[in-house]
Amino acid sequence: MSTSQRLLAEADAHSAHNYHPLPVVIASAEGAWMTDVEGRRYLDLLAGYSALNFGHRHPRLIEAAKRQLDRSTLTSRAFQHDLFPAFCAELAALCGMERVLPMNTGAEAVETAVKTARKWGYRVKGVAHDRAKIVVAENNFHGRTTTVVSFSTDEEARADYGPYTPGFEIVPYGDLAALEAAVDEDTVAVLLEPIQGEAGVHVPPPGYLTGVRELTRARGVLFIADEVQSGLGRTGATFACEQEGPSGVQPDMYVLGKALGGGVVPVSAVVSTDEVLGVHRPGEHGSTFGGNPLACAVALEVLAMLRTGEFQERARELGDHLRHELDLLTGGAVREVRGRGLWAGIDVAPEYGTGRELSERLMARGVLVKDTHGSTIRAAPPLVVSKEDLDWGVEQLGAVLAESA
Incomplete structure (x- = not known):
């Protein structure tokens, strides 16, 4: 039995089976590459669902962590620490907002946004007690807490976790008419992913986010943009919302996570205005x-690192190149390629295998991706990936599809 097989067996015996990972055991990683316990190297085209936008162990981030490890690691919010004011001020400025409420995971940040929107609805908008409604989109992915799965349409994520939290209405993604019909006097917020990642990297139709912004502003409703996966450089801009139309759209609230922690520690946040985040009081x-x-x-x-614009530019330029190379595969095995920046959803004809089977075949060739929804695979390389490595990864995908024909 190899070291990998032994470790996989131990994990299978002693961990809850809430994941079905590929049969690879990573021991070390740097940049866009990972090495398993047997010394085999793999090109990482998943990047921790965007948590590793800056690659594995980026030297600047590791050095920042090491410096802080020699000073302090935790005070809790019961006390103030010297880095907190700068973190809040700089993140708010990046978002064009005024206040920050920090959490840890993306799901916690979404829960915080939901709570904030409801509290704002009661204290500012004047919605009747316990009647606040939030409109969300089909095929969303905002996390896995009880409240969040209550408005999921993915039965695998939702089944057997009821009773579900009320107060949400689900409409088709990209359908402005359906959204407008759902917004009423009890609606406090519209919560959307500017690009739906888990659903298969679905980009909304042009004008959709602009329409959402105009509708929510006209109806006195908060527009919450969940940019946990799409934000912080992934799509070729700091935020995916910036890429809507000629000047972008500004939501009332950003939900951020994953890449905010640099792949080192979990960091998430809700970022908004004085009026919105000002509804919170000590202890609530x-x-x-x-x-x-x-x-x-x-x-x-x-x-x-984001303020330099370097990583956003890399995502734009390399993303255009990746899309060109993937488009060359369409028309046969590849049915459709969607995405923006260094983020792609690749729909493969079912006769070429399931997404899981394709991911395993790519793993055997030294490329790691993740399947979703049948025969769709997602590619989200670290923004530090080289053009040559991207080309090699696409070449392996082409070879896998040729073998499966």
């Missing part, structure tokens, strides 16, 4: 680890 919401010193140290370095 919080997190022991939210905004801790180590998290702030890493996130501040992430923000510094």
Whole structure:
């Protein structure tokens, strides 16, 4: 039995089976590459669902973490620490907002956004008690907490977790007429992913986000953009919302996570205005680890890296190249390629295998991706990936499809 087989067997015996990982055991990683316990190298084309936008162990982020490890790691919000003011101020400025409420995971940030929107609805908009409604989209993915799966349309994520949290209405993604019909006097927010990642990297039709912004503003409803996966450089801009139309759209609230922690520590946040986040009062919401010193140290370095624009430019240029190379595969095995920046959903004809089977075949060739929804695979390379590595990865996909013909 190999080391990988032994470790996989131990994990299978002692961990809950809430994941079905590919049969690879990673021991180390750097940049866009990972190495398993047997010394085999793999090109990472998943990047931790965008948590590793800056690659594995980026030197600037590791150095920031090391410096902070020698100072302090946790105070909890019961006390103030010296990095917290700068983290909040710089993240708010990046978003064009005024206030930040830090959490840890993306799901926690979504829960925080839901709570904030409801509280704002009661205290500012004047919605009757316990009647606040939030409109969401079909095929969304906002996390896996009880409340969040209550408005999921993915039965695999939702089944057997009821009773479900009320207060949500689901409409088709990209359908402005359906959204307008769903918004009523009890609606406090519209919560959307600017690009639906887990659904298969679905980009909404042109004008959709602009229409959402205009509708929510006209009806006195908050527009919440969940940019946990799409944000912080992934799509070729700091935020996917910026790429709508000639000047982008500005939501009332950003939900951020994943890449904000640089692939080092979990960091998430809700970022909004004085009016919206000002509804919170001491003791009403919080997190022991939210905004801790180590998290702030890493996130501040992430923000510094984003301010250069280097990573957004790489995502744009390499993303255009990736899309061109993937488009060359369409028409036969590849039915459709969707995406923006360094983010692609690749629909493969079912006769070439399921997404899981294709992912396993790519793994055997040294490329790691993730399947979703049948025969769709997702590619989300670290923004530090080289053009040559991207070309090699696409070449392996072409070879896998040729073998499956």
